[in-house]
Amino acid sequence: MNDREMSELTPAQEDPAIHRMLSTLTAWTPGPGFDSRVLARVWRPHPLWLRRAEAYWGELVETGQVWLIAGAFALGSLIPVIALTALVSAHMAEIWTFLDWLVAEGIPVAWMATLAFLSGVVSTVNTVASALLPNARALTLAVVAYLVLLAGCAGGLYRTMSAPSATR
Amino acid sequence: MHYSPDLSTATDQQVVEWATDGAEAAYRELLRRYQRPVFSLIYRMVRDRELAEDLTQETFVKVLNAIDRYRPEYKFSSWIFKIANNAAIDHLRRKELDTLSLEGRPDATTPDRVEATALQLGDGSESPLDELEARELGTQIEHAIGRLRPEYRACIIMRHVEGRPYDEIAETLDLPLGTVKTYIHRARAELKETLAPLKE
Numbered sequence: 001m002n003d004r005e006m007s008e009l010t011p012a013q014e015d016p017a018i019h020r021m022l023s024t025l026t027a028w029t030p031g032p033g034f035d036s037r038v039l040a041r042v043w044r045p046h047p048l049w050l051r052r053a054e055a056y057w058g059e060l061v062e063t064g065q066v067w068l069i070a071g072a073f074a075l076g077s078l079i080p081v082i083a084l085t086a087l088v089s090a091h092m093a094e095i096w097t098f099l100d101w102l103v104a105e106g107i108p109v110a111w112m113a114t115l116a117f118l119s120g121v122v123s124t125v126n127t128v129a130s131a132l133l134p135n136a137r138a139l140t141l142a143v144v145a146y147l148v149l150l151a152g153c154a155g156g157l158y159r160t161m162s163a164p165s166a167t168r
Numbered sequence: 169m170h171y172s173p174d175l176s177t178a179t180d181q182q183v184v185e186w187a188t189d190g191a192e193a194a195y196r197e198l199l200r201r202y203q204r205p206v207f208s209l210i211y212r213m214v215r216d217r218e219l220a221e222d223l224t225q226e227t228f229v230k231v232l233n234a235i236d237r238y239r240p241e242y243k244f245s246s247w248i249f250k251i252a253n254n255a256a257i258d259h260l261r262r263k264e265l266d267t268l269s270l271e272g273r274p275d276a277t278t279p280d281r282v283e284a285t286a287l288q289l290g291d292g293s294e295s296p297l298d299e300l301e302a303r304e305l306g307t308q309i310e311h312a313i314g315r316l317r318p319e320y321r322a323c324i325i326m327r328h329v330e331g332r333p334y335d336e337i338a339e340t341l342d343l344p345l346g347t348v349k350t351y352i353h354r355a356r357a358e359l360k361e362t363l364a365p366l367k368e
Contacts, residue, residue, distance in 0.1 A: 025309060
């Protein structure tokens with residue numbers, strides 16, 4: 001048998017007797033907690049994206065470009081503030097007029113509208129209740145419909161909360 | 169970022185790639201795959217459980233801390249076995265411990281030390297009779313392996329216990345392919361001679 005043929009044989013084919021004996025040997029394992037002891041001494045690299053970001057940041061600091069970017073960012077942040085200030089200054093008279101109207105008429109009108117709406121709701125509830133109370137069957141149906149609606153809401157809430165969260 | 173859907177079916181290269189991205193699960197997977205073979209190899213070489221565990225730990229710490237320098241054109245198993253074997257051989261050279269005694273290391277002077285350095289045979293899952301026979305057979309085989317020269321021992325363990333191909337053993341042990349074949353051939357001959365009474 002030449003070297004190439006010998007290399008293609010499996011250990012069991014090469015020498016069955018020796019292989020049979022050696023394959024009975026115990027595969028030893030280290031004691032419990034071995035993984036943790038090793039990992040406690042291993043430095044794990046940061047994720048690739050973080051390492052790239054760190055390298056990019058280092059490059060920016062080294063070349064001084066970081067000041068250019070910081071300046072551009074500061075100026076960029078000022079633009080909306082300046083624009084808003086200019087807008088307010090240009091329309092100061094209209095803004096005061098609007099504020100005067102709001103205090104004099106807008107707030108009282110909004111308050112009266114809210115009151116009108118609430119009294120409408122109370123009136124409607126009162127009308128419905130007056131119509132249903134003498135009719136025992138209609139009242140039962142309304143209560144059942146309300147309970148079904150309540151159970152449906154509770155069921156939907158339970159399903160939403162118990163659904164498995166998305167995992168990677 | 170690289171996310172492996174199932175680490176247990178991923179190749180070593182894929183797991184290493186994931187580990188270089190800092191994923192702890194990938195480190196644990198490499199430990200899971202290699203702690204038994206690496207520990208078994210080192211334990212059979214130095215035959216002191218405590219020392220074998222220290223050397224195995226050193227091997228893994230060295231490998232995992234240098235994971236970003238791993239070159240994927242080489243087999244990961246070759247790399248880790250090379251470091252494990254070097255750790256064991258370095259220790260043997262330092263201590264000049266070439267032979268295995270199943271009754272404990274020659275420098276074990278107290279009964280506790282003798283017990284600590286004796287190989288523990290059998291995994292306890294067999295019946296008492298089977299266990300006794302397995303222990304007896306295992307003892308004889310371990311004894312025979314322990315009598316081999318360290319370089320023969322490493323070669324025969326990697327070939328017949330770990331089932332590694334010749335070229336990987338040569339790469340792992342930094343030996344020419346022909347030398348590995350010769351060592352394994354001689355190791356088998358010595359084992360047959362030592363274990364001949366078992367066949368009768």
